[in-house]
Amino acid sequence: MSLLPLAIDLVLALTLLWLAWRALTSPDLFRAVVLFIALGLVLGLVWVRLDAVDIALAEIALGAGVTGALLLAALAKLQPAESQTDEVAMMAPIALRLPIALLLIALLTGLGLVVWQLWVPAPGLSNLVDARLDEAGVAYPVTAVLLNFRGYDTLLELAVLLLALIGVWSLSTAPHLGDEEPEPALAALSRLLAPLMILVAAYLVWVGAYAPGGAFQAGSVLGAAGVLLRLSGWRLSLSATGWPLRLVLVLGVAVFAFIGLAVIGFGQPLLGYPQGWAKPAILTIELAATLSIGAILAALFIGGRP
Template sequence: MEKVTLLIMLFDLLLGLGLLWLAWQLLESRNLFKAVVLFVAFGLLMALAWVRLDAPDVALAEAAIGAGLTGALLMAALAKLPSRDKSEPLADEKGHWLLRLALLLVAAGLGYVVHSLPESAPGLSAEIANNLASSGVNNPVTAVLLNFRGYDTLLELMVLMLALLGVWSLGIERSTREEPVGPVLTTLVQFLTPLLILVAAYLLWAGADAPGGAFQAGAVLAAAMVLLLLAGWPLQGLLTGVALRLMLVAGPATFVALAGLTLLDAQLLAYPPQHAGKLILLLEVAATLSIAVTLAALFLGYRPRTNKEPG
């Protein structure tokens, strides 16, 4: 038993040092492509840290979104930069000793504050455990996200929508030059897409009782769409106009409608316990669809035009 605890502590220490080292490498590497690849590796190590901290829901979200989608977004943006911008000379670092000293003091102060916090702080875990039975689901994280603090998720869907509106209003069109796609990618996408859809459906369904839920499922579904886009499938041509907009607003609209109804009835997003399970499932299905389409549209980076619109 002693030996196992020691090994786990050693693992934690190595993981912590590895995270700090990777962060330093990715922030200070001369080559930006290398920095982006290191960032993806950093995200995967973060997912491992979440598992060590008993946060499997966060680990799933980090692996799918933090490492996967953010990596794809960074790569796509890097490809659009002028080529001489991609390996920039690092800034002259001689004059930064005062800044380093100040930041060291900030870090030491924060460390002292964290060290002086009480050893045990239950937070709201007792309240969650007491009310879990009436929430409609068995996974406490899903209960917090969609029932106890449903307004967080409502506002988050709005933030996603705002980000997409911002991206669309910048009006950057991708160059029409299409790179030929190799047979390996095409075959891989044909195998992976059904599998990813299946995984997304499983995560969505399992979220009620086990790690998973709308965010993770939406991210996996978005990853499938990004793969299809990369493999040259004309998703942006198929999904335009009203159909696209309906899918984008499905999640927020369902949420707002339910918020209005519950506000008339009792309190904002306070569901009747006997229907809570079904309502949460409905919300999660709509949110998954909207999150997936919004993230894929963010990856695309411009507003897909319908055929009727002038280019």
């Protein structure tokens, strides 16, 4: 039985390499996107095997789910002539293949050396995090690092995500959304799955205080629910696409920045929560960030300002 975990890891590693190679070399764009989504799902299993459940949740929801939907949406907007790649045109000249192969071999050798160095035990910062966990307001170390000890990074990540949507909106308006009836099976599936996905998102926000979860995982699930609803024909009313939608989009950054600045009035540094107020502050930030992340991801899928 001791060989079973090793066999599972070997199968996952070989499957991951095969999917990556097939996704990069496939001349058919649709097949490449499907292989990319499968790659994200298998990569999530690899992160689970490495005991990084938080990264696994984000990879499956964002890397495979939302990103796969964005790639499929982009592929659907290509002209038929653009989406069909000429296999002859894709063939690189023979004189160019050798330098590319040598470059890839050097890169692979460097990555192999880095991975080999990872076997050397490193102290890391886990001891420091555990020593201050009682002051963090949450019992889960990852959430404590992301929302308390290194809140600057998380705030900037939310701001970058919002700026990405602003960039998309600055390019064009949203494409015309027809009034055609959606497929009955897809409409029924969305009515069944969307409420469940919203419930899962709420659970991930709450459980993030003491177990794998949090705003980014919950927001990605909420964004996937929005994508599913959009595919089934559901749309926001015109009155909701104005300031209410924009309020939700900026809510995460605004609440995070407001709380981070408000604590200065209590004699604390920027994003330094007062003793006893860390837990409600983190929960408030995560609730706001979840709504913003979900709305931004769904808006990115639509691909234009309403």
